[in-house]
Amino acid sequence: MKTKITVALTGLNNTDNPGPGVPVIRGIRESEIFDPRIIGLAYENLEPAIYMHRVVDKTYQVPYPSEGSGVLVNRILEIHKKDPIDVLVPNYDAELYAFMRSSEILEQAGIKTFIPTLEQFEERHKANLPEFGKKYDLLVPFSKSITGTDEIKKLADEFDYPLMVKGKFYDAYLAYNEEQVRMHYNKITAKWGLPVIIQEFIKGTEVNVVALGDGKGNTIGAVPMRKQYITDKGKAWSGITLDDPNMLELTRRILEKTKWRGGMELELVKSHKNELYIIEINPRIPAWVYLAVGAGQNLPEAMVKLALGMEVKPYETYEVGKMFIRYSYDLITDLKEFEKLSTLGEL
């Protein structure tokens, strides 16, 4: 007999720049112990999963975190009052801050989360990566935060071109000269604000790891992957699980040293000397997590278990050479559904 639980999630934008919502839901739905009811939390009324009724049972619209942490959390509490939530799984970097700050309020209301602490979230931030590398003795590319275009000219003193120009939360562009840095700087600040992070470009192969830490230094699961097909937005459209003990060892070391709590995606570059550079540490489960589920590690389910305070045995193996290939699909829906969500804020 499976346990009935209600899980609320964000990240329903299963677009060409997909959020992790749908793959996380698929993992939870495939649980052997849970019979979940899924509440989708949507920021936009055209997020595809809202209309995927076999994936999401009920959707509520929520305000953007930029409207204030309090506004977002109050909306969650309002939803919780009429439709009780057992576990909340935030799937975006930008909203984590609001939920980390309000984790006690949520906990008191009976909503469980399993997310990093504010300190863990801050120290792995792109802008703080050099200090993070120094503190934990890890290889990271040299980087610097800039807050004004006047700083772009001086970059040549500290960096060799090409270099990476990155947004605080998302977006990364390769720039070959000052003019290109300026162009990307303007694009990024308009979308994500300041600072903009300038990072040394490491030549090599980009590889990734999805991992789950129990908050005590243990790795509950970790699966390394290489992107095989990358979209023009830099997102994986296809990937394959790898057998790379060095990547796993590095992941375990990071989770142990930081006592990481929750999901994590490590973005790494393997240099030609086979050194692993940490390019980014994303504080959440990535959109390709279903590959880990397919390879034998149901990390979304394990995360829900951890949130509920259940004991979780670490995964020790996964299938190497398992692939995922994303596809797009035209979902047909009625205007009535769109109208309902748009006017009532729920569907």
Next chain:
Amino acid sequence: MRIKKNIAISDSGFVFNPTTGDSYSMNRIGRQILDYLREGNTLEEIKPRMTEEYDVDEASFEKYYFDFLSMLRQFELLDEKNED
């Protein structure tokens, strides 16, 4: 020269390197040499078998063999650490 232990080679000649995620297709002869290498055979052991089975002289075979090895090296399929 040995092939890395974790390299997967299927009957059809499909080769998968699980460390890098790269895959390759080999023809029958490439697969045959890969199998010999995997079994730990040296050039001196492989050469007579190949020259007997195929219409190739020893000098030409050696040239092709070393070309093939450099390709395997470039694809990171060789176990350079445990060379014998």
